[in-house]
Amino acid sequence: MTEQAAAHKPFLYVVVCAAGIAADVSRLITAAQERDWEVGVIATPVAANGFFDTAAVAARSGRPIRSAWRTPGEPRPFPAPDAVAVAPATFNTVNKWAAGIADTLALGTLCEAAGLGVPIAVLPCVADALAAHPAYRGSVERLRGMGVRFGEPYTGEPEPDGGRPEFGWERALDLIERG
Numbered sequence: 644m645t646e647q648a649a650a651h652k653p654f655l656y657v658v659v660c661a662a663g664i665a666a667d668v669s670r671l672i673t674a675a676q677e678r679d680w681e682v683g684v685i686a687t688p689v690a691a692n693g694f695f696d697t698a699a700v701a702a703r704s705g706r707p708i709r710s711a712w713r714t715p716g717e718p719r720p721f722p723a724p725d726a727v728a729v730a731p732a733t734f735n736t737v738n739k740w741a742a743g744i745a746d747t748l749a750l751g752t753l754c755e756a757a758g759l760g761v762p763i764a765v766l767p768c769v770a771d772a773l774a775a776h777p778a779y780r781g782s783v784e785r786l787r788g789m790g791v792r793f794g795e796p797y798t799g800e801p802e803p804d805g806g807r808p809e810f811g812w813e814r815a816l817d818l819i820e821r822g
Contacts, residue, residue, distance in 0.1 A: 653725035655680040655819075656756070657704075658749050661689035662731040662768040664799060664810050668695050669703050671730055671812035678816055683721035686710045687736065687749045712748050727756045728815035731768030731797070734779055741782035757789050764818035766810070767796040774798075792818040 655675050659668050672682050682704045691697055691710040701708050709720060729736070736750065745751035756763055765786070773779055774796050783793060794814045802808060 652679055652681045654722045655682050656721065656724040656727045656752060657682055657684045658727060658729040658732075658736075658753060659684060659686040659690045659695060660729070660731055660733040660736045660749070660768070661687055661694045662733050662799075663694070664731045664768050664797065665690055665694040666696070667810065667812070668730070669700055670810075671728060671815060672700065672703050674813040674816055675728075678820075680726075680816075681722075682706070683724075684708045685749050685752055687733075687747055690749075710748060712751075724756060724761050726762040726764070726819040727753065728764045728766070728819065729753065730764075730766040730812060730815050731810070732765045733767075734769045734773040734776070737765070737767065737769070737786070738778055738782045741785040757786075757791065760790070762819050762822065763791045764794065764815040765791055766794045766812070766815050768799065768810075769796050771798050771800070794818055 657668065657671055659665050675682050683706050684700055684704055686708055688710050691708060697708045707720060739750050740753045743754060745754045769779065787793060797808065797810055799807060
């Protein structure tokens with residue numbers, strides 16, 4: 644093995660959608676780095692506008708947060724992904740992605756990664772009422788048929804003791820690594 648190959652770390656794209664739990668996305672970045680991944684974050688435009696601390700996440704990942712398309716001739720800020728984690732994944736993003744709509748950088752990245760066969764793990768954050776919607780169920784089925792790996796949905800609904808369940812950010816890495 645060459646020294647360059649030994650030094651190469653796999654690159655993970657983390658796609659962040661606009662859900663309240665996104666405030667904790669640094670937990671996924673930290674877990675990925677502990678498993679020897681390099682990380683680049685791509686946020687939906689709404690998520691990048693107040694759903695998480697973009698400066699803290701950029702500092703944690705060591706790279707700028709991306710949410711807009713680059714201009715022609717502008718260099719690619721991230722290497723090609725070895726895997727993609729979508730966390731939290733919202734109702735809107737899952738449905739648009741399954742329909743092939745690429746109207747944001749996040750959705751375009753997901754559509755392209757699926758087309759290239761890049762391993763993709765999704766941690767949905769969808770209310771029970773939305774998860775029951777026929778369009779959502781069909782979208783999940785379509786994406787699974789494309790090889791996308793889904794974790795259990797997270798609703799954020801309070802538990803009987805009044806607490807909230809843990810999101811389990813590292814589940815995305817488990818889904819990717821179990822291949």
